[in-house]
Amino acid sequence: MQKTNITLTPLSLKDAPALIETVFPAQKVSFEAQSERKAVQSQTLTGLGSYWKGRKPLILVRAIVLASLLPATDDAEADLAIFEKLMAFDDEGLARRALAANAFSASKLQEMIPISDPERYFGGRGWRRDITDDDKLALYRVALGTLSSYEEKAGIGKRPEEVEHSWLYAPVWQAINRHYAHLGISVHSLPELVEQLGILRFGHRARxxxxxxxxxxxxxxxxxIGCDVYASDLNPIACMLTWGAMNIIGASPERRAEIEQAQSKAAATVDREITELGIEHDEQGNRAKAFLYCLESRCPETGWMVPMSPTWVISKTRNVVAKLKPDFVKRRFDITIVSGVSVEDMKAAEQGTVQSGDLVYELDGKIYRTPIKTLRGDFRQADGTTGNRLRHWEKSDFKPRSDDIFQERVYAIQWISKKTLNAGRQETWFATPTDADLKREQRVEKIVAENMSRWQDEGLVPDMAIEPGDETTRLYRERGWTYWHHFFNSRQLLTLAYFKQALLESQTPAYLMPSFAKALDWINRGCYFGTGAARESISHLFANQALNVFWNYGCRSAYASLPLWGVTNTVHGEISSPCITVKSLAADGITEDADLWITDPPYADAVNYHEITEFFIAWLRKNPPHPFDDWVWDSRRALAVKGSGEDFRRGMVAAYKAMAEHMPDNGVQCVMFTHQDTAVWGDLIGIFWAAGLQVIAAWYIATETTSELKKGGYVQGTVILMLKKRAAGERTGFKQRLLPAVRQEVARQIETMMHLNDAVEAHHGEPVWGDSDLQMAGYAAALKVLTAYTRIGDEDVTTFALRPRARGEVTVVDEIVQQAAETASSLLVPEDLTADAWGRLTGIERFVLRMMDMETAGAGKLDNYQNFAKAFRVTDYTRVMGDMRPNNARLKRVSEYASRDLTDATEIGVTRLGQLIIALQQLLKDTEAQVIVEQLRAEMADFLEVRTLLVDMLAFIERKAPESEVRSAAEVLGARLKNLRFGD
Structure with missing residues (x-):
């Protein structure tokens, strides 16, 4: 790291508030985080293994670290501008990112902006050869200025981490040094800035x-970005991925070249050994790319063995199908692979022999159907436990025995022509397995059978039993598998055993371990074979976070598996930190200090990593190379913090108390969690409270564009909670005094942020925060007040946090958080609606009008609707929703409300807004306006008092409704009500 010759005053920022306590551009961070997620497999760390879905976006982590180190000054707007420069969110950074992506062609630029001397820049159809990046940037800056929103500007460029940093940040350092000149800061790179800020705040480089x-x-x-780092996890797979991120993804170019050479050498060794065995080549020298397997089972009605697959389509692009031909002698079906079939044959093949949980097939013109539960012999005992007749496989098993209910067979092979094996475009085809192919299959099984015991003893193949669990018990129930190696067929076991041997014999075995683990995800019986419009593909097991098993699956050949043994992500900027520690420890067992703890803890509906990672642990736990040999290679399920309830709270309190004890008094903790359940939110607050921490800020980040962890109608958002140690001493609060204090603090926080919003919007055309951010700040303000106390009434906070909850119990935390949300929401009056009118609305009315206002600004994220529904205490917001898709959510249009939606039995139906919706529907059906007014007067006992409110709501609908006819109707009805003369 380059050193600078300036004099800093260590600890001069010791007690200074951090930028993240007052300013954080949550909307821009959200957009950048989603852009990173959309990169999918191109994300920097997924090369180590995309099976770990819970990684938080790197851009979000960078934002949190920098905003926690940077000081807040009296000029919040200037602080924000500096921070955005450091994140490449500013206009100059966006222009450079766009140029790096070649976002605008020469012709596009000339369409977008006037260029007085185009010949200076362009020649022919493109840029002149002698044009410089600075010349291009001059035009890019102007062109970006024609785009209206941050999303448009950032969406056409590369992500900051994809751009060469010395060029991207070249114009930033002068502004940084000028802004922080009073602190003695003088830097020319991000690591230098991080080091100097650490010295000023903690007396040393931040850890x-x-x-x-x-x-x-x-x-x-x-x-x-240059911090010292301590990382730990109870799970050794997590530790391996963390170590791999630092030492493989973040390695120097020279070291990366050495790692890639070792990976290539191991792959070549295995390829040579497999070739010598002759188990992947046919008689003409063609090489297998994939083998397709299916289960088969005996029909109890006919006694025939029936192949099992939900579809017999193999390739849509080449019209390849598998056809079943009955063999009446052997009472089974032959499977023939046929290419170039008709459209009718393709359609017929789409209907497989597994349909809606049944085995279905045709024989002699008759359809036979047997529930798969019947095949397995599922039963439920008197005590409620379930079971079936599947034999539990034993340690020596790797394929079904002859009398097992489910058998397995190879039914198709995809071949690569030997002439195109090394070509850029290979010639491939699917074929029916021949007798020679089946003999090669038997040879593989013989090799595995002869070596299984030795391989297991030497750790080349697992011998670890599958423990029961939420995810793992299904393997007993659905297949009878009881050991982890049962997840792999004979070909897969052979390939992986050879690769494991090559790994152990390598000079750098630790560097090959993450690649081996990644390969396990792609080489197993849980790899679904699918067909699409473009190609046929074999998926990986952890495409979602479940241990799914299929009736048919794809098996990559050893040759086709070779590309899995590399990590090829390109990273701009190798690891800058000179001090990195990775340990396998429980969170409450730490012995080392950090200045800034940033954690993404487990919570109620989190993935069961402690179970599913045993799939990998089983292969890696024997003879792990250094430094992995210092770790405990077991998932240690009993010690994992998981689930919810009392054990979850106790484990979390112990973890966060340990972190608080291992940080300085001016240290900061950042906790990220995806809030789905308000009860979990309450639990987490109690946890931090009992750990001696006080909330100082909260921000809401929309980190996902779709849910990777679950399928459902929501977008995942991440809450960023910032905490510090609570001041020493006893402090008792009482509910009746806390509530007014919370209201006051929430109001102060919201008003401060809205003032900055107005200032920034006046200069740059876009506000810093949206409504969700302001609402979350209201939560933070309430928790800031609440977590400052050590006792609430007669109860100390630790006792409160840890005591069991009664079903349906509403705690003081729940009450205060809810009131904070309501207070914040009451201050967020939609534009074009008066504060007086807003104050007179019910929760569901506020929800509908607030979301109408947000929809006019282009909002379509379902999590916004969820957040405001909670804040306004809407019982069932889905009743007023027209679309529940995660990124295309919207309210019902006036015309979409059915009569049943607007009765006295519904939440919206009993409101004045509900009556206005009915009135507008009638007006659209040509009912006279005067008749509608008389109906409203007759139905509303307080008509005279609410008439002005009705007029205000109609005026709002007139401005915000998406349908022109509804806007016109609202104008007509509003004018009639406004001009109504009483006494007529």
Missing amino acids: VGDTFSGGGSIPFEAAR
Whole structure:
């Protein structure tokens, strides 16, 4: 790291508030985080293994670290501008990102902006050869100025981490040094800035810690920008991924070249050994690419063995199908692969022999149907436990025995022509297995059978039993598998055993371990074979976070598996940190200090990593190379913090208390969690309270464009909670005094942020925060007040946090958080609606009008609707929703409300807004306006008092409704009500 010759005053920022306590551009961070997620497999750390889905976006981690180190000054707007420069969110950074992506062609630029001397820039159809990046940037800056929103500007460019940093940040350092000149800061790179800020705040380079390191994104990004790093996790797979992020993804170019050479050498060794065995080549020298397997089972009605697959389509692009031909002698079906079939044959093949949980097939013109539950012999005992007749496989098993209910067979092979094996475009085809192919299959099985015991003893193949669990018990129930190697067929076991041997014999075995784990995800019996419009493909097991098993699956050949043994992500900027520690420890067992703890802890509906990672642990636990040999290679399920309830709270309190004890008094903790359940939110607050921490800020980040962890109608959002140690001493609060204090603090926080919003919007055309951010700040303000106390009434906070909850119990925390949300929401009056009118609305009315206002600004994220529904205490917001898709959510249009939606039995139906919706529907059906007014007067006992409110709501609908006819109707009805003369 380059050193600077300036004099800093260590600890001069010791007690200074951090930028993130007052300013954080949550909307821009959200957009950038989603852009990173959309990169899918191109995300920086997924090359280590995309099976770990819970990684937080690197751009979010960078934003949190920098905003926690930077000081807040009296000029919040200037602080924000500096921070956005450091994140490449500013106009100059966006222009450079767009240029790096070649976002505008020469012709596009000339269409977008007037260029007085185009010949200076362009020649022919493109740029002149002698044009410089500075010349291009001059035009890009002007062109970006024609785009209206941050999303448009950022969406056409590369992500900041994809752009060469010395060029991207070249214009930033002068502004940074000028803004912080009073602190003595003088820097020319991000690591220098991070080091100097650490010295000013903590007396040394800042150390970032994460005790739930998971996929490693938090420690990786902290190390990449120059922090010292401590990372730990109870799970050794998480530790391996974190170590791999630092030492493989973040390695120097020279080291990366050495790693890639070792990977290539191991792959070549295995390829040579498989070739010598002759188990993947046919007699003409063609090489297998994939083998397709299916289960088969005996029909209890006919006694025939029936192949099992939900579809017999193999390739849509080449019209390839598998056809079943009955063999009446052997009472089974032959499977023939046919290419170039008709459209009718393709359609017929789409209907497989597994349909809606039944085995279905045709024989002699008759359809036979047997529930698969019947085949398995499922039963339920008197005590409620379930079971079936499947034999539980034993340690020596790797294929079904002859009398097992489910058998397995190879039914198709995809071949690569030997002439095109090394060509850029290979010639491939699917074929029916021949007798020679089946003999090669038997040879593989013989090799595995002869070596299984030795391989297991040497750790080349697992011998670890599958423990029962939420995810793992299904393997007993659905297949009878009881050991982890049962997840792999004979070909897969052979390939992986050879690769494991090559790994152990390598000079750098630790560097090959993450690649081996990644390969396990793609080489197993849980790899679904699918067909699409473009190609046929074999998926990986952890395409979602479940241990799914299929009736048919695809098996990559050893040759086709070779590309899995590399990690090829390109990273701009190797790891800058000189000090990195990775340990396998429980979160409450830490012994090292950190200045800034950033964690993404487990919570109620989190993924069961402690179970599913045993799939990998089983292969890696024997003879792990250094430094992995210092870790406990077991998932340690009993010690994992998981689920919810009392054990979850106790484990979390112990973890966060340990972190609080291992940070300085001016240290900061950042906790990220995806809030789905308000009860979990309440639990987490109690946890931090009992751990001696006080909330100082909260921000809401929309981190996902779709849910990777679950399928459902919501977008995942991440809450960023910032905490510090609570001041020493006893402090008792009482509910009746807390509520007014909360209201006051929430109002102060919201008003401060809205003032900054107005100032920034006046200069740049866009506000800093949206309604969700302001609402979350209201939560933070309430929790800031609440977590400052050590006792609430007669109860100390630790006792409160840990005591069991009664079903349906509403705690003081629940009440205060809810009131904070309501207070914040009451202050967020939609534009074009008076504060007086807003104050007179019910919760469901506020919800509908607020979301109408947000929809006019282009909002379509379902999590916005969920957040405001909670804040306004809407019982069932889905009744007023027209679309529940995660990124295309919207309210019902006036015309879409059915009569049943607007009765006295519905939440909206009993409101004045509900009556106005009915009135507008009648007006659209040509009912006279005067008749409608008389109906409203007759139905509303308080008509005279609410008439002005009705007029205000109609005026709002007139401006915000998306349908022109509804706007016109609202104008007509509003004018009639406004001009109504009483006494007529």
